[in-house]
Amino acid sequence: MSNKWVYLFKEGNAGMKALLGGKGANLAEMSNIGLPVPQGFTVTTEACTEYYNQNMKLSDEIRTQIDESLKIIESQTEKQFGNKENPLLVSVRSGAKFSMPGMMDTILNLGLNDETVAGIAKITNNERFAFDSYRRFIQMFGDVVQEISKEKFDRVLDDAKEANAYQDDTQLTAEDLKKIVVAYKKIIKDETGKDFPMDPKEQLLMAIEAVFRSWNNNRAISYRNMNDIPHDIGTAVNVQSMVYGNMGDDSGTGVAFTRNPATGENKLYGEFLINAQGEDVVAGIRTPKDINDLKDIMPDIYQQFHDTANLLENHYKDMQDIEFTIEKGKLYMLQTRTGKRTAAAALCAATEMVEEGLITKEEAILRLDPVSLDQLLHPTFETAALAAAELLATGLPASPGAATGKVYFTAESVCTAVANGEETILVRKETSPEDIEGMYAANGILTARGGMTSHAAVVARGMGKCCVAGCESIKVDEASRQFIVGGMVFKEGDYISLNGSTGKVYKGSIKTMTPELSGHFGEIMAWADEYRTLNVRTNADTPRDAEVAVRFGAEGIGLCRTEHMFFDEVRIPIVRRMILASTKAQREEALAKILPMQKKDFIGIYKAMEGRPVTVRLLDPPLHEFLPTEEKDIAALATDIGITNDDMIAVISGLKEFNPMLGHRGCRLAITYPEIAEMQTRAIMEAAIEAKEAYGFDVVPEIMIPLIGIKEELTYLDEVVRKIAEQVKAEKKSDIKYLVGTMMEIPRATLIADQIAETAEFFSFGTNDLTQMTYGFSRDDAGKFITDYKEKGILKNDPFESIDIEGVGKLVETGVTLGRQTKPDLKVGVCGEHGGDPKSIYFFHKVGLDYVSCSPFRVPIARLAAAQAAL
Ligand code: ADP
Ligand code: MG
Numbered sequence: 001m002s003n004k005w006v007y008l009f010k011e012g013n014a015g016m017k018a019l020l021g022g023k024g025a026n027l028a029e030m031s032n033i034g035l036p037v038p039q040g041f042t043v044t045t046e047a048c049t050e051y052y053n054q055n056m057k058l059s060d061e062i063r064t065q066i067d068e069s070l071k072i073i074e075s076q077t078e079k080q081f082g083n084k085e086n087p088l089l090v091s092v093r094s095g096a097k098f099s100m101p102g103m104m105d106t107i108l109n110l111g112l113n114d115e116t117v118a119g120i121a122k123i124t125n126n127e128r129f130a131f132d133s134y135r136r137f138i139q140m141f142g143d144v145v146q147e148i149s150k151e152k153f154d155r156v157l158d159d160a161k162e163a164n165a166y167q168d169d170t171q172l173t174a175e176d177l178k179k180i181v182v183a184y185k186k187i188i189k190d191e192t193g194k195d196f197p198m199d200p201k202e203q204l205l206m207a208i209e210a211v212f213r214s215w216n217n218n219r220a221i222s223y224r225n226m227n228d229i230p231h232d233i234g235t236a237v238n239v240q241s242m243v244y245g246n247m248g249d250d251s252g253t254g255v256a257f258t259r260n261p262a263t264g265e266n267k268l269y270g271e272f273l274i275n276a277q278g279e280d281v282v283a284g285i286r287t288p289k290d291i292n293d294l295k296d297i298m299p300d301i302y303q304q305f306h307d308t309a310n311l312l313e314n315h316y317k318d319m320q321d322i323e324f325t326i327e328k329g330k331l332y333m334l335q336t337r338t339g340k341r342t343a344a345a346a347l348c349a350a351t352e353m354v355e356e357g358l359i360t361k362e363e364a365i366l367r368l369d370p371v372s373l374d375q376l377l378h379p380t381f382e383t384a385a386l387a388a389a390e391l392l393a394t395g396l397p398a399s400p401g402a403a404t405g406k407v408y409f410t411a412e413s414v415c416t417a418v419a420n421g422e423e424t425i426l427v428r429k430e431t432s433p434e435d436i437e438g439m440y441a442a443n444g445i446l447t448a449r450g451g452m453t454s455h456a457a458v459v460a461r462g463m464g465k466c467c468v469a470g471c472e473s474i475k476v477d478e479a480s481r482q483f484i485v486g487g488m489v490f491k492e493g494d495y496i497s498l499n500g501s502t503g504k505v506y507k508g509s510i511k512t513m514t515p516e517l518s519g520h521f522g523e524i525m526a527w528a529d530e531y532r533t534l535n536v537r538t539n540a541d542t543p544r545d546a547e548v549a550v551r552f553g554a555e556g557i558g559l560c561r562t563e564h565m566f567f568d569e570v571r572i573p574i575v576r577r578m579i580l581a582s583t584k585a586q587r588e589e590a591l592a593k594i595l596p597m598q599k600k601d602f603i604g605i606y607k608a609m610e611g612r613p614v615t616v617r618l619l620d621p622p623l624h625e626f627l628p629t630e631e632k633d634i635a636a637l638a639t640d641i642g643i644t645n646d647d648m649i650a651v652i653s654g655l656k657e658f659n660p661m662l663g664h665r666g667c668r669l670a671i672t673y674p675e676i677a678e679m680q681t682r683a684i685m686e687a688a689i690e691a692k693e694a695y696g697f698d699v700v701p702e703i704m705i706p707l708i709g710i711k712e713e714l715t716y717l718d719e720v721v722r723k724i725a726e727q728v729k730a731e732k733k734s735d736i737k738y739l740v741g742t743m744m745e746i747p748r749a750t751l752i753a754d755q756i757a758e759t760a761e762f763f764s765f766g767t768n769d770l771t772q773m774t775y776g777f778s779r780d781d782a783g784k785f786i787t788d789y790k791e792k793g794i795l796k797n798d799p800f801e802s803i804d805i806e807g808v809g810k811l812v813e814t815g816v817t818l819g820r821q822t823k824p825d826l827k828v829g830v831c832g833e834h835g836g837d838p839k840s841i842y843f844f845h846k847v848g849l850d851y852v853s854c855s856p857f858r859v860p861i862a863r864l865a866a867a868q869a870a871l
């Protein structure tokens with residue numbers, strides 16, 4: 001059986017990217033729709049695989065087919081390989097299914113030798129050009145095909161320039177270049193032991209094999225690893241007859257986008273050079289002109305190019321990135337592909353294409369990358385200001401956005417500075433819950449330690465605050481209030497700037513721009529809302545977060561963590577007194593002081609949510625998290641409570657746990673101290689009733705009990721909560737509705753979800769804890785080994801970023817199915833980081849959740865991803 005290894009351009013089409021590579025498939029498509037594409041053929045990706053199967057040899061069958069195709073090209077162009085008078089020259093261009101930098105560079109002018117070079121000199125009437133092309137060809141061939149180091153060639157060129165006292169390559173004459181060609185051929189001979197191949201066919205086969213070999217060079221392999229591209233799909237090779245943009249002032253070459261790739265504006269964007277060959281535009285030897293200037297220089301060609309660009313965009317129904325060459329007043333198309341664009345350009349182009357009738361709303365929605373929306377929601381640096389900035393260090397891009405301000409090393413000093421109207425950056429070795437207020441107040445957060453799931457990173461993302469974490473090259477000395485980086489000392493009050501999207505830290509202040517949620521953004525979001533069936537809620541602990549989330553389109557709060565409200569300067573001493581109480585009476589006394597504060601918070605949140613549902617989780621973290629760690633704070637607390645310092649230390653160490661994440665937390669706290677749950681329930685209910693009276697919103701609070709694993713835990717606490725809730729209703733003569741439900745985050749709970757649903761009125765999957773407990777990976781320590789796991793191929797993705805569908809996902813699915821067996825209309829959602837991750841959202845949609853809940857800045861991402869999941 002014989003295989004087809006080689007396709008003429010006219011035999012292929014755009015749908016054949018896997019076989020012909022992206023470049024080859026689009027060259028074929030363009031020739032078939034009648035565009036002027038120089039003749040050529042593509043050796044397939046399957047031929048590449050076959051080459052490897054045959055121990056890196058081109059089989060006879062492949063060689064024969066290359067030969068036959070070449071003959072056809074010769075007859076079509078009326079030129080011949082190796083012909084002295086009218087030689088055919090070709091380019092050899094690699095092109096895989098996915099655009100892939102790192103593979104072999106394009107070789108131009110293949111087919112030149114000692115004889116054909118004279119023919120080219122005659123045809124182009126330019127001996128200098130012919131020999132310059134020849135020496136470039138030998139150099140490129142030596143470099144990319146024969147792997148001879150570039151420097152050897154460069155040295156010859158430099159020597160020639162020095163001997164003649166030239167500044168520039170362009171000063172080299174035809175005679176100089178002829179000598180250089182001789183010297184280059186000698187390098188090839190010395191290095192390979194063989195003469196430079198004079199036979200164009202031999203040159204061609206060697207070049208094709210070199211492209212196939214480059215598929216497995218280190219650069220290409222690591223690019224594929226980074227971008228999840230399979231290693232076994234191979235690359236294609238395109239062989240295409242040359243056209244010359246450098247044949248005089250009626251020739252040229254250029255690159256253009258059909259729309260502006262930075263803004264999306266519907267206007268040709270690009271550049272060109274008169275009298276130049278392809279590589280010159282990128283090489284930066286001469287400054288290219290704006291594509292729109294071509295209108296004045298070559299009006300007809302401009303019109304033709306403009307029309308072709310429109311045609312291509314209409315044909316592909318997407319923004320194109322086009323390469324072209326003009327030879328003696330004739331336009332040739334050399335490449336087209338989907339243009340890479342910024343998030344802003346993508347939004348603008350997608351909405352305008354819908355208005356133009358080019359694509360449907362569904363296509364517009366499916367085409368956008370939800371995660372890229374993030375770029376549009378945060379401040380950015382002004383481009384000019386950023387270009388002038390000095391880079392100090394690079395850490396992890398923990399939470400996106402740009403921030404600038406004076407450095408402060410404690411949450412307290414940040415708050416004071418902000419109160420004085422200063423812009424600040426909080427710099428810490430790592431942050432802890434005590435830093436929350438400072439993190440809020442600062443423009444940005446920089447930490448020296450910790451990964452993408454460290455406290456600083458998670459909290460900052462939740463707040464939508466710029467954060468660079470784990471920036472290990474800065475040495476933070478919190479005691480003397482300074483940090484050192486690259487020998488420079490930064491003291492309290494010195495300016496730095498952070499880019500949380502790249503992890504870069506800059507010296508000094510850089511001007512930032514606030515985002516505009518422009519018309520295009522709103523339009524896309526409205527379309528997304530038409531299609532999605534999954535609701536999108538937010539995780540918000542404060543009225544401020546809630547307001548931001550509502551602006552971004554949140555339809556409720558899926559998780560309000562009450563403990564974050566406890567860290568406030570005024571409250572923490574009372575919270576500590578509550579924790580350290582030795583009798584129930586003492587505890588209740590402290591709780592009575594906390595009650596009005598919590599109530600006030602809830603009223604603020606209900607007000608911001610304007611009647612949308614709010615799920616409040618009862619106290620969750622282990623109590624010792626609220627206790628001081630620093631000596632002076634411990635001493636102060638001892639005095640406050642009226643015990644000795646030593647007693648205080650003993651009490652605190654008594655609360656320490658070996659494994660607090662699996663310790664006395666969540667519902668376990670409320671089971672030991674029901675009065676905490678009672679106080680919180682009272683605050684939630686009284687606030688709802690008062691908010692309804694004050695603002696007229698019908699608030700239906702959803703009280704969520706965390707960390708349930710045993711049915712009886714829930715029935716016990718359900719009774720505690722309902723008793724108080726009913727009591728409050730009676731006291732206030734209110735018939736307000738409320739729900740009591742649970743967080744599903746312990747694997748056991750998902751397995752007995754049918755029993756849990758007998759009591760619970762709703763489920764919310766806490767996939768952070770569920771992932772942690774399903775894998776047995778501590779969230780706070782997994783950063784240390786997950787990278788190794790990924791490098792060794794043990795894990796493909798970090799399960800804390802994207803839900804593990806096979807394992808954790810199965811528990812979610814089981815929980816939903818069992819829960820709805822008991823209560824068919826059980827409301828089920830998800831809160832936690834996965835609620836804002838598009839891949840996870842597709843899964844949550846599929847298993848039939850009612851809503852996802854994510855941090856405020858993820859809400860638009862979730863809305864778009866939910867629409868994509870529904871389409
Ligand atoms: P890349 O993938 O790096 O863009 P290409 O294969 O597109 O590499 O080649 C780079 C440039 O070389 C093209 O943009 C074009 O200007 C020039 N080029 C390639 N093939 C030809 C050809 N047959 N005739 C003229 N110029 C060519
Ligand atoms: Mg190209």
Ligand code: MG
Nearest residue numbers: 706745766769
């Ligand atoms: Mg949890």
